[in-house]
Amino acid sequence: MRFTLKQLQYFVATGETGSIKLASERLNISQPSISSAISHLERDLGVQLFVRHHAQGLSLTSAGHRVLREARALLLQANGIYDVANETTNLVRGHLALGCFVTLAPMIVPELCHRFQEKHVEVQVHPIEGDHEALMAQLRKVDLDVVLTYDLQIPDGVTFEALATLPPHVLVSADHPLADRSSIALSELDGEPLILLDLPFSREYFLSIFYHEGLSPKIHARSRQQEVVRTMVANGYGYTLANVRPRNLTTLDGRTLKQIPLEGEHRPMKIGIATLAQERKPRLLQAFEEHCRAMITNGGVPGMQ
Amino acid sequence: MRFTLKQLQYFVATGETGSIKLASERLNISQPSISSAISHLERDLGVQLFVRHHAQGLSLTSAGHRVLREARALLLQANGIYDVANETTNLVRGHLALGCFVTLAPMIVPELCHRFQEKHVEVQVHPIEGDHEALMAQLRKVDLDVVLTYDLQIPDGVTFEALATLPPHVLVSADHPLADRSSIALSELDGEPLILLDLPFSREYFLSIFYHEGLSPKIHARSRQQEVVRTMVANGYGYTLANVRPRNLTTLDGRTLKQIPLEGEHRPMKIGIATLAQERKPRLLQAFEEHCRAMITNGGVPGMQ
DNA sequence: TGTTTTTGATAAATATTATTTGCGGATTGT
DNA sequence: ACAATCCGCAAATAATATTTATCAAAAACA
Structure with a gap:
């Protein structure tokens, strides 16, 4: 690959006008430039491209x-690269890899994605669930385009935009003595066994609520799966804390949970969208962010009470 | 078109290796060169191509x-131009515009072309007839690739290669007093009416034969068409000179001609192939020239006695 | 926690390439 | 014969690519 697109461009202009002079006027370039470009091409391709007629233009061999x-086709295709580039900045089309925090995914993702693809038929959303840490790592590797998660640890180069605030709640079984309260103070649970959702950063968040009040919870069990935690709580093995408020408070084994607001001032979790800090975001990404802003607000979050 | 193929090449290597370092090793180019090429591309296309992970490579957006x-496809197509160029220097394929002197064409062209296309199925020969002057002009404009003609005026930039020698003959009607002679001297025809083939350069050639012997012919008629000249001669309106020796000496109106060698030393006509003086002739042209050399010799010319 | 290694970005120096200006030769048309 | 046109060539200049050297950030390792 020794020739350049510029040389091809000069050659095409000369071939089409049949004259270096005319080509130079068309391109606003001096004649010798074009002459040398053609010579270079001929030497490089090992082929004579023109027959020169002194003072009377040139003829293509x-x-x-x-x-x-071929050169014309190549230049056309080269111009196409600009179109491809512009497409990503102007069109809402193509694939979007959406990361979502595991506990949020079942409630939010189905409606969010469906609605978006309804609006934009040429878009394919690929949802992927994970814990906060894993999602952030994938976002940075550009394995994900956008992540729905909480305002936990946000690494450098990632922007987080909060959309909805979720205050912490207590989850107990329907048989629990406090089950019918309209709110519960953390101190009232002191000594009772805690079932802990054991995910990176989430774990630390829940424990920080206790430490903040000078309490130290008695961790009875841990699980990385929200549904396991809920089932244990529903069966009376302990209580847990959660920010999401699923509409359905019946566990998979048929038991019932109660979700009760936590009394006092505690740092709430904020659902938001995390993206790479790019100067020029693809139009598709912008559109999806806009979609999230419209659907996820303090006035309501898909799938939640 | 502000980017270059080189920049695309660097970009592709980086995209494939996921690292500027690896790309620089693969291309034997310094790392900053690649870095700047990518920056240039990004600025030019107005799109972020990579997300940089410090000390840990890059990821494609x-x-x-x-x-x-697109870049890969473009580079592939760019390489294809070399193939196209090589094809013309290596393959016997495509179109060949063959010019042939009018009086030679009916005898030579049919067999010559047919045989050549028989040997090379992927070749299309396009024969065009004309007088010497017109043929040379078309050859110079590269409207013709090769011309079969006589060794008349050969312009600059055109190469002529003689293949067969045709001495001049006298043509008279079968009733002519000299019809049964085995040779005729020009002086014997002095005073008789000459029917002249009136084509550029041919005209001058025939007249020069007379002038060379100090004679001045009595031109009774002229025609640009060989067949008209022959018919006039066959009808006894005069004699003519010719170099071609067609097998058929009967004219279109059914009369018979006699063709008799001219006595003495006269400059003969030489049939040959005229081509543009190129340093690198296409393979197709070379093959056709070779074909002509084999078929047109002093030992025989297609269609002639 | 500090040190080393890896890797990309940046700056200045250098090498390479493209471009222009100016001139000469060849051809055409008046 | 003359001017006008147009291509090629050479030297000067401008623009660009490349390298060398250095820095900064992050990861890996002790």
Whole structure:
């Protein structure tokens, strides 16, 4: 690959006008530039492209005709790269890899994605669930385009935009003595066994609520799966804390949970969208962010009470 | 078109290796060169192609993926231009515009072309007839690739290669007093009416034969068409000179001619192939020249006695 | 926690390449 | 014969790519 697109461009202009002079006027370039570009091309391709007629222009050889056709096609395709680039900045089309925090995914993702694809038929959303740490790592590797998660640890180069605030709640079984309260103070649970959702950063968040009040919870069990935690709580093995408020408070084994607001001032969790800090975001990404802003607000979050 | 093929090449290597360092090793280019090429591309396309991970390579953005696909295709097509160029220097294929002197064409062209296309199925020969002057002009404009003609005026930039020698003959009607002679001297025809084939350069050639012997012919008629000249001669309106020796000496109106060698030393006509003086002739042209050399010799010319 | 290694960005120096200006030769048309 | 046109060539200049050297950030390791 020794020739350049510029040389091809000069060659095509000359081939089409049949004259270096005319080509130079068309391109606003001096004649010797074009002359040398053509010479370079001929030397590089090992083919004579023109027959020179002194003071009377040039004629394409048969090889020149063939190369001209190819060169035109190549220049056209080269211009196409601008279109491809512009498409990503202007069109809402293509694939979008959406990361979502595991405990949020079942409630939010189905409606969010469905609605978005309804609006934009040429878009394919690929949802992927994970814990906060894993999602952030994938976002940075650009394995994900956008992540729905909480305002936990946000690494450098990632922007987080909060959309809805979720205050912490207590989850107890329907048989629990406090089950019918309209709110519960953390101190009232002191000594009772805690079932802890054991995910990176989430774990630390829940424990920080206790430490903040000078309490130290008695961790009875841990699980990385929200549904396991809920089932244990529903069966009376302990209580847990959660920010999400699923509409359905019946566990998979048929038991019932109660979700009760936590009394006092505690740092709430904020659902938001995390993206890479890019100067020029693809139009598709912008549109999805806009979609999230409209659907996820303090007035309501898909799938939640 | 502000980017270059080189920049695309660097970008593709980086996209494929996921690292500027590795790309620089693969291309034997310094790392800053690649870095700047990518920056240039990003600025030019107005799209972020990579997300940089400090000390841990780069990841393609979604736009980057798309551009990478296009860039690869473009580089492939660019390489294809070399193939197209090589094809014309290596393959016997495509179209060949063959010019042939009018009076030679009916005898030579049919067999010559047929045989050549028989040997090379992928070749299309396009024969065009004309006088010497017109043929040379078309050859110079590269409207013709090769011309079969006589060794008359050969312009600059055109090469002529003689293949067969045709001495001049006298043509008279079968009733002519000299019809049964085995040779005729020009002086014997002095005073008789000459029917002249009136084509550029041919005209001058025939007259020069007379002038050379100090004779001045009595031109009774002229025609640009050989067949008209022959018919006039066959009808006894005069005699003519010719170099071609067609097998058929009967004219279109059914009369018979006699063709008798001219006595003495006269400059003969030489049939040959005229081509543009190129340093690198296309393979197709070379093959056709070779074909002509084999078929047109002093030992025989297609269609002639 | 500090040190080393890896890797990309940046700056200045250098090498390479493209471009222009100016001139000469060849051809055409008046 | 003359001017006008147009291509090629050479030297000067401008623009660009490349390298060398250095820095900064992050990861890996002790």
